[in-house]
Amino acid sequence: MLFEESxxxxxxxxxxxxxxxxxxxxxVAEGADVINLGQGNPDQxxxxxxxxxxxxxxxxxxxxxxxxxxxxxPFKEAAASFYEKHYGVNLDAEREICVMGGAKIGxxxxxxxxxxxxxxxxxxxxxxxxxxxxxxxxxxxxxTFPLTAKNDFLPDLxxxxxxxxxxxxxxxxxYPNNPTGAVATKAFYEKLVAWAKTYEVGVVSDxxxxxxxxxxxxxxxxxxxxxxxxxxxxxxxxxxxxxxxGWRLAFAAGDDQMIEALNLIQDHLFVGIFPxxxxxxIAALLDPKSEEAVAQLNATYDSRRDAFVQxxxxxxxxxxxxxxxxxxxxxxxxx
Numbered sequence: 544m545l546f547e548e549s550x551x552x553x554x555x556x557x558x559x560x561x562x563x564x565x566x567x568x569x570x571v572a573e574g575a576d577v578i579n580l581g582q583g584n585p586d587q588x589x590x591x592x593x594x595x596x597x598x599x600x601x602x603x604x605x606x607x608x609x610x611x612x613x614x615x616x617p618f619k620e621a622a623a624s625f626y627e628k629h630y631g632v633n634l635d636a637e638r639e640i641c642v643m644g645g646a647k648i649g650x651x652x653x654x655x656x657x658x659x660x661x662x663x664x665x666x667x668x669x670x671x672x673x674x675x676x677x678x679x680x681x682x683x684x685x686x687t688f689p690l691t692a693k694n695d696f697l698p699d700l701x702x703x704x705x706x707x708x709x710x711x712x713x714x715x716x717x718y719p720n721n722p723t724g725a726v727a728t729k730a731f732y733e734k735l736v737a738w739a740k741t742y743e744v745g746v747v748s749d750x751x752x753x754x755x756x757x758x759x760x761x762x763x764x765x766x767x768x769x770x771x772x773x774x775x776x777x778x779x780x781x782x783x784x785x786x787x788x789g790w791r792l793a794f795a796a797g798d799d800q801m802i803e804a805l806n807l808i809q810d811h812l813f814v815g816i817f818p819x820x821x822x823x824x825i826a827a828l829l830d831p832k833s834e835e836a837v838a839q840l841n842a843t844y845d846s847r848r849d850a851f852v853q854x855x856x857x858x859x860x861x862x863x864x865x866x867x868x869x870x871x872x873x874x875x876x877x878x
Contacts, residue, residue: 555679559672583721583869585786587843590836593785596826600819610815613806614642614794618821622779622794625828630764632772634796639772641805642816646751646780646793647673649805650715652812653747654681656804658712665707665714667698671721671749683712692863696725696872700738708742717749719762723872724865726760732768739774745801746775752868754784754837758845760866766797776801783869784837785827792816792824844869 560582567579588594600606619636626632634640643649651673654664660682666674668687678685688703690696698716716735718727739746748765756762766777776797782788795805827833852862852871863872 551680551682554682556672556675558676583783585783585788585869587786587840589786589790590827590833592830592832593787593823593827597819597823600822603819606818606822608818610818610821612810612813612815614640614816615818615821618642618816618824619794621825621828622796626764626766626779626796630767632764632766632796635799638799639796639802641795641802641809642821643793643795643805643809644813644816645782645791646749646778646795648809649778649793649795650674650747650749651677651680652808653677653713653801653805654683656808657745657801658683662712663707663710665703665711665744667715667717667720669722670715671717674715686711688714690720690723690725696720696723696863697727697731698735700734705742708738708744711742711744713745713747714739715747715749716765717751719752719755719865719867720870721751721868722870723863724757724868724870725863725872726756726762726865726867727765729763729768732763732765732771735765736768736770736774740770744774745798746771748775748777750777751780752783753779755841755844755868757841757848757866759841762867772797774798776805781824781827785833786840787827790820790823792820 563582567577570577616636619640619642622640623634623636626634641649654677658664658681662683664678664683664685666685666687667690669690670687675685686707688698690698716727718725720726735746738744746765750764753762753764764777765771765775776795778793778795780793781790795802848865848869848871855862855873860873860876865872
């Protein structure tokens with residue numbers, strides 16, 4: 544019997560990172576010594592107090608049952624407390640937070656929940672390749688806006704044609720930026736909020752690397768901008784801040800209508816997050832040990848970045864002076 548893939552599945556782009564991993568695995572199988580720079584996958588272990596929390600909670604029979612569809616309240620309250628402490632943002636734990644199994648899920652499902660086929664999504668170039676999966680699944684259209692060194696790899700909102708801005712339903716931004724390492728300023732976020740209100744474009748901020756700042760730089764949150772919660776949401780993942788990439792835990796915060804739409808689609812797609820994982824997430828967000836560990840993590844990335852960038856400079860390969868994330872963005876060398 545022949546089972547043909549659906550038209551929707553056929554329309555999906557090649558999964559960028561899956562393709563890279565397959566190439567790496569093939570070379571490793573051939574015996575090659577591969578330095579894999581194809582994926583931002585933290586190589587440091589998850590902090591001990593988080594692992595200990597998971598182990599303790601996993602032994603509790605209460606963790607072996609279905610969790611709440613929309614996340615357990617203590618976890619959402621911890622997320623709200625985290626945002627208030629670190630970014631000065633006040634969030635309603637029930638109405639303005641959506642719990643999910645990794646930020647990628649939310650970024651990909653948003654077009655399904657909040658857009659109709661043919662609607663326009665604005666995406667950064669360069670940018671995170673998996674944004675395009677949401678474009679295909681939602682059957683929406685997209686246009687890119689360039690991130691250039693001349694503008695410190697920030698969007699030039701004034702350069703987006705007015706006709707395009709008026710047609711757009713949402714715009715995705717990602718700071719600290721993957722792959723350039725650029726950071727956003729409070730002034731940029733203020734301009735973005737004003738632009739979004741003028742053209743009625745929803746803002747989707749991907750704060751995957753929010754805790755990673757070079758030499759003590761503290762990244763602002765889009766949501767800390769006055770009026771931001773009226774025009775958009777922000778995704779916060781545990782992958783980079785707490786070295787929990789394999790754990791698959793994240794949340795979205797912000798505009799209550801957008802959050803409700805994400806919660807509703809997840810009611811139909813998933814059955815909540817493992818309760819013990821949520822308890823470990825609470826430890827990650829609230830335990831003071833996390834702040835000490837994140838400071839050490841940043842020091843490690845600072846040292847590595849300095850070593851790489853300085854060595855590259857000796858052979859004439861100059862990097863963009865990034866201030867966030869763990870990326871070094873450099874021109875392709877001649878020859």
